[in-house]
Amino acid sequence: MDPTTIGLLSFGVMMILIVLGIPIAFAMLATAAGGLYIIRGVHYAAEQISSTFWDQATNFVFIAVPMYFLMGQLVYRTNIAADLYDCVYKWLGRLPGGLAITSVVACAGFGAVSGGSVTAVATMGPMCLPAMRRYNYDDSLATGSIASAGTLGILIPPSIILVVYGIWTESSIGALFIAGIIPGILMTIGYSATIWVRCKMNPELGPIGEAFTLGEKFASLAKLLPVLLTFIVVIGGIYAGVFTPTEAAAVGVFALLLIALVMRRINPESLGKSLLETMHTSAMIFVIIIGGHMMGKFVVQTGLTQGLIDWMQGLGLGPLTTMLMISILYIILGLFLDVWGMLILTIPFLFPIILEMGFDPIWFGIYAVIMAELALITPPVGINVYVLAKLASDVPLNKIFRGVAPFFIATLGLVVLIVLFPEIVTWLPEKAGMITAYEG
C-alpha cells in the first residue's frame, strides 16, 4: 500500500473512532500513531508522540491557554458576569427582542474578558435564559441567540484559539488579537440586528421587557466597570507595549482577582474551583493539540499534504474561488468536528496554500476563527448547542438548531464581507503597525 492510500484510509479510521465515541484527542493520537507505525515503524511512532508531547508542554506561549480560561472562570464565579448582564439588560431590554439582544451583547462583553466560547455559553446561559422565558420569548430565538452569541468569545480578544493559531503559524498573537476587535464588534451588531429584524417582523418572538428609568440605567453602568477595566488593562497593555499577549493573560487574572478582592467577591472555595476547572480544561485542550500535531506529522509523511497543495494549485483557481472552496470545506468539516479538531486538521494544509495565494496570515487567522464559530453551532456536532440543551432541557435539540439558523446566515454574511473587504480585519492591526509575516 502506498503512503497516500494509508493516509486516506486512516482518515476513515479516525472518523469511525470519533463517531463511535472515542474522545477526539485519542482518535487522532491512535490514528496518527498507527499510521506512523505502518509507514516508519513502532520506534518512530513512539518517539514522535513523546517528542511532540515534550515540545508542546514546554512551549512558553501556551501558558496563555490556562490563564485566559482562568479569567473566564473568575468572571463567572465572582458574579462579575451577572453584573454585566444586569447592566446590559437595563439598557437594551426594551428593544424589540431586547432580551435576546441583551444576551448577545452580554456574551460579547464576557468574550472581552475571557478566552473561550463554550465557557461563555455555560456562564451567560443561566442568566439570559430565565429572563427570556419570563417574558415568553420564543424558545428557538432564546436558545439560538445564546448558543450563537457564545461564539463571540473566541473572536473578540483575548482568544485561546487565536493564541494557538499564532503559535502554529508563527504569526503575531498581538496582531491577531487587535485584528479580532472590529469583526467581533461587527458580528455583535450583526447578531443583534438579526434579532431586531426578526422581532420587528414578528413581535410575538421577543416581547418587550421591563422598563427602567434613566437613573436606574445610569446607576447600572457602574456594574460594567470590572469588565471594562479588565479589558482595557489586558488589550491596552498589549497595545501599549507593557506586556506580551502571553503575559497579558497573567495580568488579566491578576486584575480580576484584585477587583474581586476589593468587591469581596472571592473566597478560597471559589478560587479553588476556578483553578481546578482551569487545570482540567487546559489538560483536555492540550491533549487535543498533541493529537492534532501528531495527525499533521503523520499526514505529512504520507505525502497527502503536498498532493493536496499541488492539486489545488493545479486547478489554477483565483483567490475568491479558493476561499469559496475552503469555506465549503470548513462548513462540512464543522458539521462533524469540534473547533480544535477542525482547525488542527486544516491549518497545516491550508496555511501554505493561503500564503501562496497572497492572503495575509493574520487575516486568515480571523477567517478561520469565524469558520470555527460555525462549527460550534451546526448539527450534528455543535458543542454550544449541546451545552444550551442541558440548560434548557425542555427545549428539543432540533428547535435550538433551528434557532441558530439565522445567526448561521449572519455569520456567513460576515465571512463574505471580510473576504471581499479584507481591510475590515487588517486595517486596525496595520494602523497599529502590527502586521507582519515571515518572509524567505
Place this chain on the structure above:
Amino acid sequence: NASGVGTTLEEAKANTSAVQDWLGGDVPDPEVTYSGDVIEMVATHHLPPVAGLSKVVAAGYRNLEKMSDGKIKVNDQWGGTVHSVREGRRATRTGLSHFAPCFSLYSAKDYTTVGGLGLPFLLNNAHEAVAVAEELYPKYFKDEFEQYGVLVGRMAHTSPYHLFTKDKAVRTLEDIKGMKIRAGGGTHAAIIGALGATQTSIPGAEAYTAMQRGIVDAIHFGDAIAPVFKVHEIAKYRTTNGFNVLTIEYCASKDFFDDLPKDLQLVYNAWARQMAQADAQGFYSVGDVSGLTRTRDAGVEIIDMPEAELDRWKEAVAPLTAEWIANEEKAGRPGKVFIDEVKALSAKYAAMTPNEIFQLTIDSPNMGMYDFK
C-alpha cells in the same frame, strides 16, 4: 566590510563564485563503488521551503545526491513538520531525522567549550567561523557532541550580530545603558549584561511584536536574517558592532553514518564540509551584504562607530572572555589555549579569500569529524 565578501552584491557574488557554482550544481565527482540499494537520508528543518536559507540547504541536498551517484537519496522535510528546532538533537539521536539543525544555544548548559565560539569579538564572519570551528572540532567539540549520541553534520554559524534599535540611536557605550534588549541563550545574554543593558527574555514568536510595541528597545540580529524577520520595518537605527557570531550546529544521525559503506562515508564527509562553507558563504556572508542594503534602503540609519568608541565596547565585554577562560581552566579544560587557537585560525582564514577557503575544503577536507570504517 563585516561580511568578509565585499560591500556590494555583485562583489559578494564574485568573491564567492566557487560556492555559487557549487550551489548551482557544479560539484566534485568523488568515486563511488557502492552498488547496493539507494539509501534514504531524512533531512529535516524548521524553516519553510520558501525561506532563503532553505533554498541554499535544499540545493546542497541535491548535490549530495549527485556526489553519491544517486546512491544517497535525501528526503528533505521542511517547516517543522517532523520536529521543532528545539528537538533537533533528540530527533537525530532517536531516528526521527538523519540531519537536522540542533543549536547548542537552546540547551547551553549541555555544552562547555563550544560556548566559547560565541565570545565577543572573537570571530569575524560566518565562513571564517565555520572554517575555524570545523578545524577545531575533532580536538575540542567531538566528545562534547557525541556524548549525546549524535554526530555533527556541520558547525554552521550566523553572520555577526549587530544592534537594531527602535527609537534611540546608539552611538556610544553610554547610549546602550539600561536599554531593554532581547536576550538569546548562552553567551549572548552575558554580553548584553556586560554592556549595562537589560537582558530581556521574550519568546521568539513574540519578538517582533515585543520590539514593535516597545516591550524591548532593541534586538540583535545578523544582517542576513534581519530582513527575514522584518526588523527593518520596526528599527530606526542599526549600530554596527558585530559582537559575536552564533553557532547554529546541524546534528547528524550516528547510526545513519555508521551504516554507510566506506566510500559513501567519504562522499558524505566531503559533501558535509563543502555544504558547511556553501551555507556560510552562500547564505550568511552574501546575505549579509544584500540584507544590509535592504535595511539601509528601508530608511534605517546605519551607525558605524569610530574605532576608538568600538574599543571601549571591546573593553566593556573583555571580562566575559577572561571569566570564561577561568571557568574552563577550573574545570580542567585548556580554555586559554583554546581561545589562542581560535584567534590563530581566525587570522589564518581572514588572510584567505572565500574562494580559497572553499577550494581548501574541497582539496583537503577535514577527516577528523567522524570515525570512518
Place this chain on the structure above:
Amino acid sequence: MHRTIDVLAQILTVLMQIFDKLGAWIVLPAIGLVMITDVILRYVFNSPFIWSLEFGQWMLLFIFVAAVPECTRRHGHIRMELLYVMMPRWFRTFVAFLYALIAGGIFWLVMQVELEELAFSYRLSRITEYLELPVWAHHAGAVAMCILVIAFFTIRAIGIVAGYDPYPEVERDVTELED
C-alpha cells in the same frame, strides 16, 4: 473482585487529585506570580528576571503532567456523543474498553520513551540554562503522569471485563463544561 477494583480505583483517584491540587494551588499561581512580577520588574524597574521564560516553560509542563490524569479520570476529554448516547449498554461498554486500550497504549508508548530520556538526562546530568533545574526531573514527571493514566485505564479495563466499571460516566454539571 468488585471490592478490590473499587479500593484500587479509590487509591488512584486520591493520587490523581493530589497531583491535580498541587498543580492548581501551587504551580499555576506560581507561574502567574512570576509573570506578573517579571512584567513589573521590567516595566517599572527595568530589571526583569532572565529566568522567567525558562521557569514558565518548565512549570507549564508540570501543569499538564498534574492535570492530564485527573482530567482523564473525570472523562474530561471531549467526544462526539451523538451516536454513543443512543446506543445500548453493551455498545458503550465496548467503546469504553476500546478507549481504554487505545489511550492506555498511547501513554504506554510515551512512558517507554520518557523512561529512556529520563535515564539519558540523568546519566549526563543535564540541567536547564538559568535555574539549573535537573532535566531528568521533568522526564520523571512525565513518567509519573503516564503511570497514573495507564493505571486508570488498566483498572477500568479490568473492571469492564469483570462486569463492573469503577469509573462510570456521569452527567456533568454544565457549568463545568469546557471549550
